[in-house]
Amino acid sequence: MLTNYLICYDIADERRLGRVYRYLKEKGIHIQYSVFHCRFTWQELQRVKADLKEIIDEKEDDIRIYPLPFDIKVYVMGCGDRIPEGVSIFMR
Secondary structure, rough: OOOOEEEEEEEOOOOHHHHHHHHOOOOOEEOOOOOEEEEOOHHHHHHHHHHHHOOOOOOOOOOEEEEOOOOOEEEEOOOOOOOOOOOEEEOO
């Protein structure tokens, strides 16, 4: 079963930052500067976590992976235009 995840990161080194960005760009939708929306099975999530662990320096970098509810309702304010598939959007 696919689950929605929000992946946020703060990477100290430019080279690692680029690698994390390029990796996640293949896995999900780039929502904001350091935020991606992704949909994974449990096994895919485990692989992504292992891959990211290989890229980052755990003493300097921070990656957070937040599971999201199945029936997502997102409120978009401002100029947000990237909408993940299967997400209900409410514009203000």
